[in-house]
Every structure is written in C-alpha cells, then in structure tokens.
Amino acid sequence: MNRPVRKVAVACLVLFAALLVNANWLQVGEASDLKTQPTNGRQITERLERERGTILAGDVEIARSTPSNDQYKFQRQYPAGTLYSDITGYYTLFTAAGLERSQDVFLSGDDDRLLASRVTGLFTNKQRRGGSVVTTILPAVQQAAAQALGNRKGAVVALDPSTGAILAMVTSPSYDPSPLASHTEKTATGAYGVLSGDPAQPLLNRATQQTYPPGSTFKLITAAAALSHGRHPDDRVPAPDELALPLSTVRLPNFGGERCGDGETDTLTHALTISCNTAFAQLGINLGAETLRQQAEAFGLNSTFPDFPLQQARSVFPTKLDGAQTAQSAIGQYNVRVTPLQMAEVVAAIANGGTEMKPYLVSELRGPDKKTISRTDPKELGKPVSSDVAAELTTMMESVVTSGTGRKARIDGVSVAGKTGTAEHGTGELPHAWFVGFAPSDAPKVAVAVIVEDGGGEVGTGGAIAAPVAKQVMQAALDTP
Amino acid sequence: MTRPPIPLPPLRRPRSADLTATFAGLPLPQGTDLPPYRRRELVLLVFAGVLATSALAALTFADIGELSLGIFSIGLGFFCLWALAHLAVRRFAPAADPVLLPVVVALNGLGLVMIYRLDLAKSQAAKQAGTHIPPSAAQVQLVWTLLAVIVFVLVLALVRDHRNLARYAYTAGLVGIVGLLLPIVPGIGTSINGARLWLRVGPFSFQPSEVSKIIILIFFAGYLENKRDVLSLASRSVLGVKLPRARDLGPVLMAWLASLGILVVQNDLGSSLLFFGMFMVVLYVATERASWFLIGFVLFMIGAVLAHSMFSHVQVRVDGWLHAFDGDNPSSTSYQLVQGLYGFAAGGMTGTGLGEGHPQKVPFANTDFIMASLGEELGLTGVMAILTMYALIVLRGMRAALGAKDPFGKLLATGLSFTLALQVFVQVGGVMRLIPLTGLTLPFVSYGGSSIVANAAIIALLLRVSDSARRAPEPASDAPLFDPGAVADSPTQVVKTT
Numbered sequence: 001m002n003r004p005v006r007k008v009a010v011a012c013l014v015l016f017a018a019l020l021v022n023a024n025w026l027q028v029g030e031a032s033d034l035k036t037q038p039t040n041g042r043q044i045t046e047r048l049e050r051e052r053g054t055i056l057a058g059d060v061e062i063a064r065s066t067p068s069n070d071q072y073k074f075q076r077q078y079p080a081g082t083l084y085s086d087i088t089g090y091y092t093l094f095t096a097a098g099l100e101r102s103q104d105v106f107l108s109g110d111d112d113r114l115l116a117s118r119v120t121g122l123f124t125n126k127q128r129r130g131g132s133v134v135t136t137i138l139p140a141v142q143q144a145a146a147q148a149l150g151n152r153k154g155a156v157v158a159l160d161p162s163t164g165a166i167l168a169m170v171t172s173p174s175y176d177p178s179p180l181a182s183h184t185e186k187t188a189t190g191a192y193g194v195l196s197g198d199p200a201q202p203l204l205n206r207a208t209q210q211t212y213p214p215g216s217t218f219k220l221i222t223a224a225a226a227l228s229h230g231r232h233p234d235d236r237v238p239a240p241d242e243l244a245l246p247l248s249t250v251r252l253p254n255f256g257g258e259r260c261g262d263g264e265t266d267t268l269t270h271a272l273t274i275s276c277n278t279a280f281a282q283l284g285i286n287l288g289a290e291t292l293r294q295q296a297e298a299f300g301l302n303s304t305f306p307d308f309p310l311q312q313a314r315s316v317f318p319t320k321l322d323g324a325q326t327a328q329s330a331i332g333q334y335n336v337r338v339t340p341l342q343m344a345e346v347v348a349a350i351a352n353g354g355t356e357m358k359p360y361l362v363s364e365l366r367g368p369d370k371k372t373i374s375r376t377d378p379k380e381l382g383k384p385v386s387s388d389v390a391a392e393l394t395t396m397m398e399s400v401v402t403s404g405t406g407r408k409a410r411i412d413g414v415s416v417a418g419k420t421g422t423a424e425h426g427t428g429e430l431p432h433a434w435f436v437g438f439a440p441s442d443a444p445k446v447a448v449a450v451i452v453e454d455g456g457g458e459v460g461t462g463g464a465i466a467a468p469v470a471k472q473v474m475q476a477a478l479d480t481p
Numbered sequence: 482m483t484r485p486p487i488p489l490p491p492l493r494r495p496r497s498a499d500l501t502a503t504f505a506g507l508p509l510p511q512g513t514d515l516p517p518y519r520r521r522e523l524v525l526l527v528f529a530g531v532l533a534t535s536a537l538a539a540l541t542f543a544d545i546g547e548l549s550l551g552i553f554s555i556g557l558g559f560f561c562l563w564a565l566a567h568l569a570v571r572r573f574a575p576a577a578d579p580v581l582l583p584v585v586v587a588l589n590g591l592g593l594v595m596i597y598r599l600d601l602a603k604s605q606a607a608k609q610a611g612t613h614i615p616p617s618a619a620q621v622q623l624v625w626t627l628l629a630v631i632v633f634v635l636v637l638a639l640v641r642d643h644r645n646l647a648r649y650a651y652t653a654g655l656v657g658i659v660g661l662l663l664p665i666v667p668g669i670g671t672s673i674n675g676a677r678l679w680l681r682v683g684p685f686s687f688q689p690s691e692v693s694k695i696i697i698l699i700f701f702a703g704y705l706e707n708k709r710d711v712l713s714l715a716s717r718s719v720l721g722v723k724l725p726r727a728r729d730l731g732p733v734l735m736a737w738l739a740s741l742g743i744l745v746v747q748n749d750l751g752s753s754l755l756f757f758g759m760f761m762v763v764l765y766v767a768t769e770r771a772s773w774f775l776i777g778f779v780l781f782m783i784g785a786v787l788a789h790s791m792f793s794h795v796q797v798r799v800d801g802w803l804h805a806f807d808g809d810n811p812s813s814t815s816y817q818l819v820q821g822l823y824g825f826a827a828g829g830m831t832g833t834g835l836g837e838g839h840p841q842k843v844p845f846a847n848t849d850f851i852m853a854s855l856g857e858e859l860g861l862t863g864v865m866a867i868l869t870m871y872a873l874i875v876l877r878g879m880r881a882a883l884g885a886k887d888p889f890g891k892l893l894a895t896g897l898s899f900t901l902a903l904q905v906f907v908q909v910g911g912v913m914r915l916i917p918l919t920g921l922t923l924p925f926v927s928y929g930g931s932s933i934v935a936n937a938a939i940i941a942l943l944l945r946v947s948d949s950a951r952r953a954p955e956p957a958s959d960a961p962l963f964d965p966g967a968v969a970d971s972p973t974q975v976v977k978t979t
Contacts, residue, residue, distance in 0.1 A: 002883050004766040005895050009879040012902035016872040019906060020865060022915045026825045027861040034826035039811040039819060042827050045839055070609055 284330020533590025650703025
C-alpha cells in the first residue's frame with residue numbers, strides 16, 4: 001500500500017507547488033497590474049497615509065500635511081486658501097492637479113533621489129515621508145498681484161527676467177483647494193462639482209492654460225521683427241488714419257479714430273508709444289507673414305515651454321495668412337493667441353538683453369530632513385532678438401510709459417518699460433485689457449504680464465485698467481530685497 | 482476490551498543515526514531505542530512561540546510605537562497553552578513525529594496575531610465612526626484554541642491505539658452523516674452568508690462538517706480496509722484500463738451522491754469537493770487501482786457540470802472567477818476576490834509589515850480571506866513560508882502513513898493528510914484566483930472554532946499513527962494470532978486478520 005501513498009504525497013506536493021507558483025505570479029509578476037486597477041482603492045489609502053512633503057513659497061508653507069485623526073493619517077492643508085491654488089493645485093482622494101500632480105513622485109516620497117532617507121526608514125520602521133518642493137514664488141509679490149487684480153477675471157504673471165524664475169502667478173477667479181482635499185468623499189466631490197460647473201471657470205489657471213488675443217502687446221513682436229530686419233526706431237513708417245487692407249473692402253482704423261504722427265507717416269518709436277494700429281499693420285504687411293511668424297516663434301509661440309510643471313496651453317501665431325490677415329495679426333488680432341505666461345516671457349527676453357530664459361516654478365527640492373537635494377539652475381531658452389534690438393525696444397517701451405498709453409504704470413524714481421494692449425474679441429464684448437512690461441528698465445528685476453478679461457467689466461484700455469495692476473506688482477517686486 | 486498498550490523501550494542516549502532518522506521522519510531501525518523526540522519537539526515549540534511573540538511585538542510596535550512587557554506574558558501564555566499539548570504527546574505518544582505539533586503552533590500563532598490585528602483595525606474604525614466597538618475575535622479564538630488543545634489531549638489520551646477506531650467504522654459513518662445533516666434541522670441550524678453549515682447555541686456557532694469530515698474518514702478507512710480486496714478485483718479491461726465490477730461501484734456512487742447532497746442542501750461547494758476528493762484518495766490507496774481515479778474524475782466532471790447548470794450560485798462563483806475584472810464584477814460578485822487580490826499585490830515581495838497594511842479592506846479578512854491579509858502584511862515571503870509549513874505537515878502525515886504497520890492506519894493518515902492538503906489548496910487557490918472561490922477555512926489560521934478544534938483532532942490522530950509507526954515492531958511471539966476475547970467484546974463483526 002505504500003506505492004499509492006507515495007503517489008498521493010507527490011500529488012499533494014504538486015498542489016503546493018501550484019500554490020507557490022501562483023503566489024509568485026500574483027505578488028510579484030502581476031502586482032503592478034493589480035495595483036493600477038481602477039477599482040483598487042489601496043493606492044489612495046496608501047498615499048493618504050504618508051506624510052506628504054510641503055510646498056513652499058519662500059518660507060511660507062502653501063501646502064502641507066498635518067496629522068489627522070480620521071481613517072487616513074494625514075490631512076492636506078492649504079493655509080492661504082485661494083492665494084496659491086493655481087500653483088499648488090489640489091490633492092484629492094482620487095486625483096491631483098498643479099504642482100501636487102506634477103511633483104507627486106517627489107512629494108509622496110517615491111522619487112529615487114529620496115532613496116537615502118527611505119533606506120534609513122526601512123530600519124527605523126518609520127513611514128516613508130515625502131520631500132518638500134520650494135517654489136520661486138515671492139509671497140509679497142503674489143499677495144500684491146492678487147490684491148491688484150481683485151475680483152476681476154484675469155491673470156498676472158511676474159518673472160525674474162535674468163533667470164526665468166516665476167515670482168508671482170495669480171489668476172482670478174480662483175478657488176480654495178481645502179474642501180477638495182477633504183477625506184469625506186461627499187464633501188470633496190461636492191466641492192469639485194460646484195467648481196467645475198461654475199461658468200467663471202475658477203479651476204482654470206488663466207496664466208498658463210488660457211490663451212487670449214494679445215492685441216497691441218503683440219506690436220512688440222512686430223517691432224522686434226522690423227528692428228531685426230534693418231529698421232530703426234527713428235525710421236518713419238506709413239501711418240495713415242485708415243488703412244485699406246489688401247484684397248479686402250475692410251478699412252482698418254486707429255484706436256478711437258486717433259491720428260498717428262502727421263497722418264501720413266510716423267516714427268516707429270512714436271507709433272509704439274501711442275500704439276498706432278495702421279503703422280504696425282502696414283509694417284506687418286511689408287515684413288510679410290513669414291517674418292512675423294519666425295519672430296513670434298523665436299519668442300516661443302507655436303510651442304509650449306519645456307519642463308514646465310503646470311499644464312500649458314500653446315500660444316499660436318497662425319500660418320498661411322493673406323495680406324489682410326497679416327495686417328491684423330501684426331497688431332495681435334485675427335487668430336493670434338497667447339497665454340499671459342508667454343507675454344511675460346516676451347518682455348522678459350527684451351529686458352534680459354534679448355536672451356529668453358526658460359520659465360521655472362520650482363527652485364529647490366528638499367528631503368524630509370529639510371536638506372537640499374537639488375536646485376534649479378536657470379537655463380537659456382533662446383535669443384529671439386539681438387542685444388541691440390533689445391536695447392532699442394527697451395527705449396521704445398520706456399517712451400510708452402513716460403509719454404504714451406502706459407503712463408499709469410509709472411513708478412516714482414524707477415524707469416519702467418512697457419506696452420499696453422486692448423484686445424478685441426468678438427462683437428458685443430468689452431475688450432481685454434493688457435499690460436506687459438518690466439522694471440527698472442536699465443537693470444530689470446521684474447517682468448510682468450497682466451490681463452484683465454473684458455476690461456474687468458469697464459469700458460477702458462489696457463493703459464487704464466491693466467497698467468495700474470502691473471505697477472503694483474512691479475512695485476512689490478522692487479520692494480522685495 | 483482494547484489491545485494491550487505497546488511496551489515502550491527504555492530511554493537511552495541517542496546515536497547520530499537516530500537523529501538522522503528522526504528528522505528524516507523515518508521509522509527507527511529495529512533494535513534501537515527511542516531518541517529524545519520530545520526534547521526536540523520542545524525546542525521547536527519554543528521557536529514557534531518566539532515566532533508568534535515576535536509577530537505580536539512587531540504588530541504592537543506598528544500600532545502604538547512602543548513595546549510593553551504584556552506582549553511577552555501573552556506570548557508566554559500562548560506557549561504554555563500549547564505546552565500542555567506537548568506534555569500530552571510526551572505522555573501518550575512519546576515516539577510520535579516531533580515536527581508536526583510545532584509547525585501547527587507556528588501557524589496558529591500567526592493566525593491569532595492576524596486576527597488580533599484585524600480586531601485593532603475594526604475597533605479603530607468603530608472609534609472613528611463613533612459606533613460600538615465590536616467584541617474581540619482574537620479573544621474568542623483564543624478560547625477556541627484552548628478548547629482545541631483540550632480536544633487534542635483527549636484524542637491522544639482516549640485513542641491509545643488508532644486501530645481501535647476501525648471497530649467503530651459503521652457507527653462513525655452514521656454519526657458523520659447525522660452531523661452533516663444537523664444544520665438543516667430547524668431550530669439549531671443557522672445559515673451564515675448563504676450557506677447553511679452552522680449550528681448555533683447561544684453566542685457560539687459551530688460547523689459540524691469540519692468534525693464530520695474526520696468521522697466519515699474513519700468510516701471510509703475502516704470500510705475500505707475490509708473491502709479493499711473485493712474492490713480491487715478486476716472484471717474486465719476497457720481500452721487497457723481495468724474497470725471494477727459494477728456492483729462494487731456502490732460505495733463510490735454513495736460518496737458522490739452524499740457530497741452532491743451536501744452541496745444541494747447546504748450550499749457548500751468547498752466541503753463537497755473535500756469529501757469527494759478525500760474518498761477518492763482513500764479508495765485509490767486501499768485498492769492501488771488508478772481506474773478508480775478515472776471513474777472519480779468522470780463523476781466529478783458530471784457533478785460539476787450538473788451543479789453549474791442547476792445552481793445559480795455555482796454559476797455566479799464560476800463567472801466571478803473567470804471574469805473577476807470584467808464589467809461590474811469587481812464591485813459586485815467578485816468584490817471580495819478582487820479586494821483580496823489587491824491585498825496580495827499590495828504586499829508584494831516582503832509585505833507591508835504587520836499592522837502597516839490595510840487587510841481590513843477585504844471582506845471576511847479574518848476567516849476565508851485571511852491568506853490575503855497575511856499576503857499583504859507578510860508578503861510573498863510570508864505566504865511561501867506558510868505554504869511550506871502546510872506542506873511540511875502534509876508530508877509528515879504521509880510519512881506516518883508510510884510507516885504505519887496496518888492498512889487502517891495507512892488509510893487514515895493518508896486521508897487526513899490529503900484532506901488537509903486539499904483544503905489548503907482549495908482555500909488558498911480560491912483566494913488567489915487559481916480556482917473558483919469556495920467557502921473553506923484555512924486550517925489553524927482562520928478565525929473559527931470548529932475549524933481549529935477539528936484540525937487539532939486531525940493532528941492528534943496523525944501523531945497517534947506516527948507514534949505507532951516509529952516504535953519497534955511488537956515481538957510477534959507474544960501476540961496471539963487470534964484473541965477470542967477481543968472478538969467477543971467487539972462491537973462490530975470485523976475480524977482482525979493482521
């Protein structure tokens with residue numbers, strides 16, 4: 001009888017072998033597939049039980065995790081409410097946005113650069129902790145920008161032109177990320193439902209995700225193309241009261257029917273100072289659509305900024321333009337679309353002697369022990385204009401602020417360079433008010449782009465509505481040591 | 482009247498060959514005396530106790546971040562509880578396998594710690610929700626473990642020679658069937674989670690099929706010990722396979738119908754599979770004829786097809802297995818299975834560590850799905866260790882069967898070991914989605930009184946067979962070939978021919 005007993009024993013071993021193979025397949029081979037199944041709630045729990053890293057603006061904690069006494073161990077908090085929400089984004093039970101999303105690997109502690117602290121954690125039986133992300137945002141500038149914009153829809157971007165570091169990024173209306181981070185599913189989804197259903201689109205980061213017609217601020221790019229192609233700021237260019245557009249019955253007037261120069265011609269500097277439409281439209285026709293497009297693309301249009309940690313919309317300069325479309329595009333109308341970040345980069349490049357720096361929002365990554373793990377080095381993105389052209393443009397832009405449409409951006413004792421824009425978009429709508437500029441113009445510390453959607457509900461120009469906002473933001477940046 | 486106890490040779494210091502024999506599980510060479518098996522068992526038992534205490538310490542540290550002396554007194558208490566079983570083995574089965582009991586204690590310790598860990602999660606959830614904190618399952622299980630040790634001691638003390646059990650084969654068969662049917666008696670039977678398997682007396686529920694399994698196996702083994710010659714008679718050969726006579730199919734058909742009956746009446750897939758497999762293996766060992774397996778397999782397939790076409794709950798189980806991740810299944814019919822699989826995946830290679838995972842996310846985490854809980858917190862490493870421990874029990878049981886000197890002992894030990902192996906396979910395979918999910922408990926580990934009590938009895942019986950197998954053979958001259966007194970007092974008509 002021992003022969004069959006041995007066979008049964010072998011059969012039992014086969015059963016156990018099958019279980020062992022299956023266990024290996026399940027826990028190692030198939031594990032990553034199982035972990036990413038949509039019905040697997042463990043991912044959420046696991047990440048909510050870790051001490052997530054802090055997001056900082058200077059020394060200010062703008063997103064942090066504090067111990068909680070509910071089913072998860074830590075609660076994500078956004079102490080400043082709406083002020084930084086477009087930078088931090090939000091971190092919910094199910095999803096994340098903004099830096100919370102793009103820096104998640106580091107914040108959650110999964111980044112390989114945190115390996116050292118993880119290894120010690122293995123021995124000390126401590127939970128894995130996330131690293132901190134330090135942003136380039138200066139709280140005082142951010143505060144000033146939010147205050148200056150107020151309740152009006154729009155966006156403000158302030159940059160350090162010499163590095164590309166973003167000093168402030170405000171978009172309005174905004175939202176408070178705290179209810180979205182609630183551990184109560186009902187509260188979180190309820191808050192998300194309200195925000196996503198709001199026609200004012202508070203969840204939209206208008207600074208990077210929304211494109212607008214640049215209006216007259218685009219004249220900087222047209223001027224840059226002209227100066228780069230042999231024109232001089234003192235050259236007189238045709239500037240009629242009304243421009244007959246090629247192959248079209250439409251006649252392009254100046255803003256408010258104003259006259260530029262002598263009604264026939266005007267200098268380039270004066271045309272920019274008073275924002276003469278006909279002069280720049282004709283200049284665009286003369287330069288040609290291709291030259292304009294090349295100059296625009298040199299500044300970054302038709303692409304997005306590389307490695308930027310927030311979602312971006314692509315700024316566009318259209319192709320295949322006829323004469324009339326070229327004329328309109330040259331003054332920032334027709335189908336030209338830019339993000340406020342893009343316009344801030346354009347003026348920052350001019351301020352930085354023609355060298356455009358790559359915009360960045362994260363200045364430093366720190367381990368859970370607060371030690372610096374990596375620092376962002378400023379990088380050049382390109383050189384859209386020569387330093388001579390940049391200097392000429394700067395002088396022209398100073399004239400805009402001292403004696404032209406941008407007078408409301410003047411700061412006592414500081415030379416400011418800038419350009420206004422009043423961008424029409426659809427009939428029956430009030431135009432968007434733009435101001436782009438930098439200060440001090442001789443040694444720029446801050447470049448800024450401001451847009452107030454629909455002029456904030458007022459009939460008015462960029463010079464009247466957006467310039468004062470830009471002034472306060474630049475003032476705050478200059479006051480920051 | 483029972484047989485005279487087998488005389489024990491006096492103890493002496495062991496030789497190295499004896500040690501080898503001990504750990505290889507081989508019967509001792511004739512003429513050698515008993516090596517100190519029990520001392521070795523005690524050493525292994527201490528190791529098992531340390532393992533369980535370390536697990537509890539790790540859990541406590543993860544839970545509250547510090548250790549207290551209380552943990553060690555709990556560990557000591559746990560060790561002392563099983564030390565009683567060890568003392569009983571010393572007294573009643575001194576030559577028995579020294580590995581079986583410590584492995585069982587290690588599994589039981591890990592099970593208790595995991596049940597306690599899930600208690601912690603439940604009470605924490607209740608505190609947060611502000612609801613009543615549920616009673617501790619670990620405390621209840623500890624009481625059941627005490628009961629299991631008592632049953633273990635009683636079985637060893639009362640069954641001094643397993644061959645005596647064979648005399649009660651038919652009585653056992655009747656008692657076993659009645660036990661199986663008890664839950665359907667109105668008043669005492671209760672239905673839990675759709676299966677009517679439990680007896681309920683006051684706060685305690687008991688699943689008699691766990692115990693019936695052993696009692697019916699005693700019947701099978703006793704019956705087949707007598708009928709094996711008849712059953713192995715060949716009538717004719719079909720396609721090279723020697724088929725038994727039609728009238729000898731009776732008992733197989735009976736077992737098949739009985740297991741189907743359990744399925745129909747009690748809605749218990751796992752137990753019916755277990756009964757059928759157990760019977761087929763004992764039949765095969767008794768007759769040494771593979772053709773029984775062929776017949777058994779055909780009958781099993783017919784039964785499976787019938788069950789699938791007749792019962793919607795069987796269809797649901799099969800669909801939930803094959804299409805676990807399809808459509809709505811992950812959140813409806815396959816919810817438990819899928820959550821369990823997520824637990825295994827979360828554990829990965831080394832596990833989250835005790836108290837660091839979320840095994841409470843799986844329904845029935847401390848009973849049917851306790852392997853998923855262990856897989857999550859102890860990882861693949863822990864799962865493989867646990868499976869290896871089961872394999873060790875099963876192989877040690879088979880060793881006892883190989884060494885047994887009587888057919889009944891061989892059949893009993895093989896049947897018990899195989900049933901344990903099959904139960905672990907069906908249980909863990911179901912939870913790991915290797916086969917469809919059936920409701921069985923994981924021996925020694927799952928929360929549940931009947932399971933641990935019945936499995937303690939199984940181990941006691943295996944030790945009993947092992948003890949007799951490892952003793953030097955009885956001196957043949959002393960034993961009468963025929964003992965008229967034994968027959969006169971015998972409750973059955975079985976005539977001993979060994």
